[in-house]
Amino acid sequence: MDYQVILIENNRVMLERLSTVIQRTKGFSLVARYQRAGDALGQGAVFKPHIILLDIDVGENRGLIHEFAEAFQNAAILCISNHWDSDGASEVVKAGAKGYLIKPFSSEELVDAVGTFGKSGMAFGSKSLAFFSPKGKSGKTTLIANLALSLAQKSGEPVGIIDADLQFGDMAVFFNLTPKSTIVEATRDIKFLSPITLNSYFVPVPEMENLRVLCGTRKPEYAELVNIQSFEEMVRMALSLYRYVLIDLPPGFNPISVAAAELATKTYMIAMMSGGFELVHMRRAIEIFKAWPDFKTRLGTILTRVSPCNSAERKRLESILEYPISAILPNEYILVSAAANKGRMAVDIQPNTELSININKLSDDIIGLQGMRW
Amino acid sequence: MEEGRRGSIIDVFSTASAVGKTLIGINMAAELSSQGYDVCLADVDLQFGDICNYLHLMPERTIADAARAVKEAPESFDAREFLDVYRCDDISFSVLAAPIRLDEAYNIEATSVQNILQNLQFNFDFVVVDTTSAFSEINLMVMDMSTIITFLGIVDFIPTIKNMKIGCDTIRGLGYEDSKIRLVLNRSNSQTKIELGDVEKLLGDHFYHVLPNDFEAARDSIMTGVPLVHTRNTALAGAMRELVARYTNQAVEQVPEKRGGGVSSWLGRFFN
Numbered sequence: 145m146d147y148q149v150i151l152i153e154n155n156r157v158m159l160e161r162l163s164t165v166i167q168r169t170k171g172f173s174l175v176a177r178y179q180r181a182g183d184a185l186g187q188g189a190v191f192k193p194h195i196i197l198l199d200i201d202v203g204e205n206r207g208l209i210h211e212f213a214e215a216f217q218n219a220a221i222l223c224i225s226n227h228w229d230s231d232g233a234s235e236v237v238k239a240g241a242k243g244y245l246i247k248p249f250s251s252e253e254l255v256d257a258v259g260t261f262g263k264s265g266m267a268f269g270s271k272s273l274a275f276f277s278p279k280g281k282s283g284k285t286t287l288i289a290n291l292a293l294s295l296a297q298k299s300g301e302p303v304g305i306i307d308a309d310l311q312f313g314d315m316a317v318f319f320n321l322t323p324k325s326t327i328v329e330a331t332r333d334i335k336f337l338s339p340i341t342l343n344s345y346f347v348p349v350p351e352m353e354n355l356r357v358l359c360g361t362r363k364p365e366y367a368e369l370v371n372i373q374s375f376e377e378m379v380r381m382a383l384s385l386y387r388y389v390l391i392d393l394p395p396g397f398n399p400i401s402v403a404a405a406e407l408a409t410k411t412y413m414i415a416m417m418s419g420g421f422e423l424v425h426m427r428r429a430i431e432i433f434k435a436w437p438d439f440k441t442r443l444g445t446i447l448t449r450v451s452p453c454n455s456a457e458r459k460r461l462e463s464i465l466e467y468p469i470s471a472i473l474p475n476e477y478i479l480v481s482a483a484a485n486k487g488r489m490a491v492d493i494q495p496n497t498e499l500s501i502n503i504n505k506l507s508d509d510i511i512g513l514q515g516m517r518w
Numbered sequence: 519m520e521e522g523r524r525g526s527i528i529d530v531f532s533t534a535s536a537v538g539k540t541l542i543g544i545n546m547a548a549e550l551s552s553q554g555y556d557v558c559l560a561d562v563d564l565q566f567g568d569i570c571n572y573l574h575l576m577p578e579r580t581i582a583d584a585a586r587a588v589k590e591a592p593e594s595f596d597a598r599e600f601l602d603v604y605r606c607d608d609i610s611f612s613v614l615a616a617p618i619r620l621d622e623a624y625n626i627e628a629t630s631v632q633n634i635l636q637n638l639q640f641n642f643d644f645v646v647v648d649t650t651s652a653f654s655e656i657n658l659m660v661m662d663m664s665t666i667i668t669f670l671g672i673v674d675f676i677p678t679i680k681n682m683k684i685g686c687d688t689i690r691g692l693g694y695e696d697s698k699i700r701l702v703l704n705r706s707n708s709q710t711k712i713e714l715g716d717v718e719k720l721l722g723d724h725f726y727h728v729l730p731n732d733f734e735a736a737r738d739s740i741m742t743g744v745p746l747v748h749t750r751n752t753a754l755a756g757a758m759r760e761l762v763a764r765y766t767n768q769a770v771e772q773v774p775e776k777r778g779g780g781v782s783s784w785l786g787r788f789f790n
Contacts (some may be wrong), residue, residue, distance in 0.1 A: 145705070280535020280564045280651050285677070311652050312533060314677035364533075364653045364688050394652065395535065396565045397624055419737055420535060421571040428566075432620055483676040 146173040147258065150193040152184045153177070153224070153247075154202045161248055162224075169251040181205045185215055193219045195258065197245070200225050200236060213240030222257060224249070228338050229472055230380040236385070244384070247339035257340045260385070270383040270471065271344045273390050274408035278425040280395040282414045283448030285309070286480050287473065287503070288390050289318045290491045294500075294507040295388050296355040304346055304386035306355045306379065308404060309394045310367035313360020316347075323347045323359035328366050330358055330373040341491020346382075349513070356386075372403050379407055397432065405433075410513060412444045412470065417451070423464050430467050444470035447508070451475055453498060472508040474498045524639040525556075526665035528646045528765065533685030535651045538570045538704040541736055541746070542729070543648040543723040543757065546668075547604075547611045548745035549762040555643040557611040558601065561658060562631060562699070563650045564623035570602075574743035577602045577615035582622035584614065588637070597637040606748055628655045635663055638737035648687025653688060661692065663711050664766060667699050671725070679720070686721050702761065705731035727761045730754055 149166050151174060153159040159177060166174045175191040178184040181198065185208065188196070196216060200206050200223045212221050220242040225232075233244045243261030245253065263270035279480040288305060289331050296303040307315035308327060316323055330337075337345075361367055367429055382389045385447040391408065393401040405411040413429060417424040426445065433443045450457055453474035462469050476490060476499040483490045530543040540563075547559040547673060561567035561581065570577055584600035601612040614634070638645045647664070649657050661667055671682045674693055703714070703725040718724055732754035734781040739746045746755040 312681045314680065317677045317680055365683060367653075396650065397620065416536075419567055420536075422741065424571065425566045428620055485676050 146171055147194045148173055148175045148191060149195045149196045149197065150175060150188050150191060150219075151177040151186055152179075152205070153197075153199045154179050155199075157224060160248060165249065165251055165254065166197075169254050172254065181212075181413050185211060189215065195219060196221045197224050198222070198241070199247075200232070204230075206236060206239070209236055209239035209241050214436060220258070220261065222261065228381065230377070230384070233339075233384055243262070244339060244440075246341075250384060253338075253340055254313065256343070260343060270387050270389065271382055271409040272407060272409040274393060274401075274404040275391060275414060275512065276401055276405055276411055276429075277395050277414045278395055278429045279415070279422070280420070281416060282395070283416045283473065284414045285314045285318060285392055286484065286490075287414060287446065287448065288392050289315065290489050290500070290503050291507055291510075292355055292388070292390050293352065293489045294491050294504050295390075295510065296352055298504070298507055299387060299511055301387035302354045302356075302385060303388045303390070304382050305355075306382065306389060306391045307358060307360035308370075308375065308400055309392045310361055310370055310400060311364035311394065313392060315357050315392060316359040318484055318487065318489075319349050319357055321347045321349070321359060323357075326359045326361055326366075327375075327378075328361050328369050331370050331378050334374045334378045334381070337381065339381055342381050343385050346385075358382075360392075371444070372399050375400060375405055376407055379404070397429075404493050410442055410443075410444055410510075412446050414446045414448065416448045418449065423461070424496065426465060427467075430465070445458065446471045446473070448473045449477075453502070468514040470509070471502055473502050522640060524636075525643045525645060527635060527639065527643075527660070527663050528644060529649065529664040529667045530647065530670060531649050531657065531661065531667055531689075532651050532670040532672075533681045533688075534672060534674070534678045537670050538652075538729075538736070539651075539670055540572055541739065542648050542668070542670060542702075542704065544572055545745050545747050545755075545758045546762055546765075547644075547646045548606075548609045549747045549759050550644050550646070550766070551611040552747070553762075553766065554736055555679050556641070556642045557646065558614060558638050558642045559604075559611055559646045559648070560614040560635065560638065561616040561648050562624055562656060564616055564656070565620055567648065569648055572740055572743060573603050573604050573613065574712075575604060575613060575615065577613070577618070580615040580617045580622075581631070581634065582617035582626060584634050585626045588630055588633045589627075592633060595633070595637060596724050597634050598641055600634075602679070604747060606744055609745060609748060612642070615657070626656075628659045631656050631754050632659050632663065635660070637648075653685075658692075658705075661689070662695075666699065667694070669699055669701050671701060671703050671717075671721075673703065673705070673714060673717050677714070680719060681714065682717075683720055686723070694744050700726040700765075702726055703728045705729060727757070727764065729757045729761070 166172050196219050222243045223236045223241045224247045226243050245257045275284050292303050292305050307313035325345045341505050346358045349355040391404045415426050433439050450472040458472050479490050483493055491503055530539045547557045551557045561569040580599045588595045647660050730753045735752040735754050
């Protein structure tokens with residue numbers, strides 16, 4: 145059976161235009177259309193709609209979303225608007241809408257929107273996780289790739305990775321992906337995107353339908369094309385698509401890593417134990433984050449290649465850092481590099497290693513975190 | 519700015535982190551100084567520079583102070599007022615330390631670093647510059663000023679090699695003379711199965727110099743704060759001295775042919 149659609153659109157010309165799109169979309173039937181939301185509320189029930197497209201450019205319609213959700217309990221309410229507004233989108237989802245679509249939309253976008261939002265609705269209470277390292281070679285990308293896979297498997301919810309290590313992002317190599325679009329195009333186009341169209345910039349990970357990756361730049365010089373404000377907007381929009389957004393960052397304090405940390409629900413600082421001065425660098429970097437009044441909850445720390453990887457060593461390291469450690473990971477160089485060389489993940493290939501167990505533990509902690517309004 | 523002879527700048531750069539830039543920079547400076555040259559080692563890894571950590575120096579003045587001074591009074595600026603000295607037997611060289619505070623590091627402008635390095639060039643035969651692993655504004659400026667760019671690589675796993683390839687191509691795209699860029703491989707502690715020859719084919723160039731794997735000696739040097747070249751008996755120290763000798767034209771140069779041709783397919787597929 146087709147999806148029964150009710151369209152509410154105040155603008156007469158737009159109403160005609162969108163009606164035509166819906167009528168021409170395979171699998172969709174337009175059962176009723178209104179210019180006034182009040183008419184739809186009073187009359188729409190007889191049509192037993194599955195989908196209600198509600199024009200929220202009319203201010204008072206936003207206030208009616210809750211009534212629509214009550215009156216049409218078997219229908220998904222998708223808000224339609226001329227532009228994307230992440231604060232507004234957050235509110236309409238709180239009020240009971242399932243998704244947000246930019247008008248005018250095409251048949252493909254309508255189908256995608258229903259496919260993306262139809263089952264679970266737009267992500268709500270989403271979490272963004274920024275991964276910061278003072279210096280490079282921290283084991284950060286390996287951790288993010290494995291953690292994302294673990295989060296996707298354990299939660300069953302959509303997970304997105306943003307590779308914002310602008311010059312030397314490795315996420316595409318880790319997952320063996322060949323992206324058609326990258327963070328450069330996504331931030332360039334963000335003004336014209338809605339969550340549905342942004343989703344297509346993220347590349348799906350094969351055999352893992354709820355994990356997608358926005359890959360890094362193809363050449364280091366493209367890093368300059370990524371505007372910080374557009375990046376911030378893009379992350380906020382991604383939060384409406386994915387329950388967990390993991391952001392890989394270039395080492396050190398720079399405009400993009402600072403912006404991501406400011407924006408994120410939680411920032412993890414990562415370093416690899418390599419017999420150098422990594423703990424000294426971490427202590428200095430932690431001092432910077434102490435400018436946040438809530439740094440104790442917002443900043444986590446992770447150490448990789450910890451040997452021996454046990455609680456005594458963790459306590460010893462915590463006393464040096466003078467800061468709690470969120471997770472320690474053992475040295476699994478051979479396993480991780482063999483997996484990465486094949487475009488596979490260690491948690492997937494060998495779920496019973498200490499590395500996998502510790503990553504899964506961290507993902508349980510993250511699933512338990514309080515989400516944020518986006 | 520003064521007239522006269524300007525010393526060489528040797529930039530130690532890489533696109534992968536933790537490949538041994540600092541250790542190699544320190545040893546270059548040490549070896550050049552033991553040959554009798556006036557040497558300054560400048561830490562331009564501004565946020566997390568390790569030179570003073572490795573050499574156990576507690577600097578009182580840093581590049582941040584120098585940057586403030588050169589901005590306030592460029593005419594009377596003398597970089598020598600902001601240096602520390604490292605001494606160990608016949609080794610003695612100056613050190614321009616990385617900033618102590620991160621906020622100082624974050625706010626240093628590329629032009630200030632440029633003016634400081636120019637000033638150092640008038641006072642030293644060699645200025646060895648340790649950098650971060652990125653094409654940042656400061657690093658590009660250092661590359662422009664450099665006599666030689668030591669592009670340090672490591673044969674680790676695929677992502678590192680990808681970044682080495684991208685870095686190599688990007689530097690070549692900057693339009694420098696081929697002779698300015700020296701590809702040096704640090705074998706480091708690599709446990710890889712990837713063949714050196716395959717990597718050379720991929721990069722389209724031979725490594726100018728290969729440093730052998732001697733993790734123990736490198737770690738000891740970092741722990742004790744004594745440059746490797748000071749203890750004359752390790753293979754790694756020998757190879758470092760050889761590299762410096764080639765830079766100072768004391769060794770016979772062998773000009774390698776350009777590489778090209780097929781890379782074994784499993785490695786090649788990442789770079790199509």
